[in-house]
Amino acid sequence: MAAREGGYVAPPPPETAPAVKKKAAQSSRSWIVVDPSGQGTVLDADKYAIMRRVQIHARDLRILDPLLSYPSTILGRERAIVLNLEHIKAIITSEEVLLRDPLDENVIPVVEELQRRLPPVNAVCQCQGDGKEYQGGQNDVEVGDEDESPFEFRALEVALEAICSFLAARTTELETAAYPALDELTSKISSRNLDRVRKLKSAMTRLNARVQKVRDELEQLLDDDDDMADLYLSRKLAGASSPVSGSGAANLFLASPTVGSKISRASRASLATVRGDENDVEELEMLLEAYFMQIDGTLNKLTTLREYIDDTEDYINIQLDNHRNQLIQLELFLSSGTVSLSIYSLVGAIFGMNIPYTWNDNHEYMFKWVVIIAGLVSALLFVMIMSYARHKGLVGS
Template identity: 40%
Template sequence: MLDKLRNIMEEKKGKVSSMAIRGRRKAIAMDLKSWMVFSETGESIVEDLDKHSIMRRTGLPSRDLRVLDPTLFYPSSIIGREKSIVVNLEHIKAIITSNEMLIINSSSPFFILFLQDLQARVPRSSNIHKLTSTGNGVDGDSQSTNLVEEGSPLLPSHVDSLNNASKGTLIDVAETSYYKQLPFEFKALEACIESACACLEYENQRLEEEAYPALDELASQISTLNLERVRHIKNRLVALSGRAHKVADQLENLLDDDNDMAEMYLTKKLDDCSIGQTPLTKGCNLAIDEDIDKSDESDMVQYRSYESKPDVEELEMLLEAYFAQINGILQRLSSLSEYVDDTEDHINIMLDDKRNQLLQVSIMFSTMNVIVSAGIAVVGWFGMNIHIDLFEGQPRQFWATVGGTFSGCILLFIVSIWWGKKRYILSQ
């Protein structure tokens, strides 16, 4: 008997453990998501990664990954961390590191354009990198020619200096700011922001093309169909304005905080950690004389405060350009919103005018009703079963009485209308 009970207990334990294993496997399978991994070399592959793998790969905490969850609604945000940047803008949900970019696939048509733009940006950086990392003994003329053909942002006045590389002198790119290229994380971030701006610009343009004709038609003819169209347009306008404001607020918050922008210099932080320097300081390459008099302590304090300020001019210029573009979209949306408000005010004025006309017609009919009631009272008097001398008169007396009653009613109506216009109760 005990053996049977022991066997039954072991079977139950085995079933529970197998169910736990299946549940664990199912949870892991549900946690897997398809991510498009885009490397700095321009290669892209699709990988199925779970949350813990991404945390180990990017160094992000779990709360930051919730921002990228498609099933949850989070406002637009750009978060800089120690080893990565979290981007949640419109249709783009991505994690950017110093050498790769993990993107959640989206069904939006702008996502395909975003990938094409990203692939067009990265090869340019690789070509520039080849030029900067090449030593002596390489044909600099062919490299400079390829560089110009790739569409690199070089000024015409510096093309001749590039051609001088064929004479055996290779130009150091670090000596000139015109050849300075953005690191991979900034190129990916710029592609994300530009795609979000393009999406908002496209939707704004479509909304304007539909809104202005619908509002003009509603102003000329007030109908239920036109009112319904304008209601849908206004709902889209409010939603689009909210989305644009969230992107603009995020960019503005980044521009106001230099430390947040400094966190996004991933490549710079890796380079500084490798050589043991203080990251992102303007005075990191300056040599300071150790023999400083005590009288110069105030100057030293000022220098240290200047040195501690992060150098984020590169990223600041990038964000300011798109912040200005978002502001332009917001101004157009504001103009459209003002046009909607003006149309609503015009419609309210028209409705008030119609209401006043209806009130005037109601007054006229009420006056007519009172006067006709007076005529009915005269008819009622003659309809009484009493004897008066008028009943014994000639037929002309009957018609004279009827005509006099109608004439009196008409005269009273005319006098009432004249008095109403004189008192401005009725329109002139």
């Protein structure tokens, strides 16, 4: 056990894992540090110790605060990459990765993947020192690729793969629930189905915004070579050791963000003079493009789902309009019948009044014909009204 820059570093004992989990859940200062060998160490330190450890500013560390709401961001600093992607809140340096809230259920797989992807360098060197020969084949290629790729890129790749897989899984779950619900709504319009689709549409809108932000961040990085060059921590670290870099660069970096940015440019310029690869960001560009295509595919799935929801809404509106038209037709039918019957009732009421008139005597047959003619006129009036409504398109044929 050792104290390191104000933070107490100690691996969690297996027998006290529940206690450590409870403590980490209550504290917002819990981090896990993963080194290039894949070893993880729990770090409980305040923000000032973290700032001194990775040499970033408070505004950058504030982005990783779980109590504050910041959009997805990938920032390249002089000696670190600040990564805020949904639940993945990490600081990547050229020597280690610091992940916040290591006992979160969504962060644990990221830690395990980091420990699996980062090869045990010490063990490899020890095997080579002992004179043991490796079997030829795919393992040699994988180890060689891992050795060629900088540490910060391997850690960044794990984080991007984790967030892309996480969002893709959420999208798949949403599709699994949404498509059957939409199909059920088209077959039966009910309050229950409408409320179910409303909740799914709200969830889709929120998820679409999250995926869109990650995609925009990757696109912004791909569009700016300088921003991608800022993520080459190993290159800048090598440039910092050149004569151009002053001995007081670290102190000036902590003093002012502007000065730190100037130091970063000067470091890259000095390294470009020595190696001539200042603008060579092809490796990182290929890495970002791969996950940009993946997150863009996820966004396309959400766009397709949204279009399907919009088409379902249009279909439901058409059905509702059809039912509304049917009700209007029924109302017109009943109103026409009422008008025709009212005329017939009026004639019958006039001639059915019990009032003594002299012209009523010996003319009972005339009353019958009047009632019959009134009925025929009413029926004819009803037919004429319905024909006119059908001619104007108010009633379906």
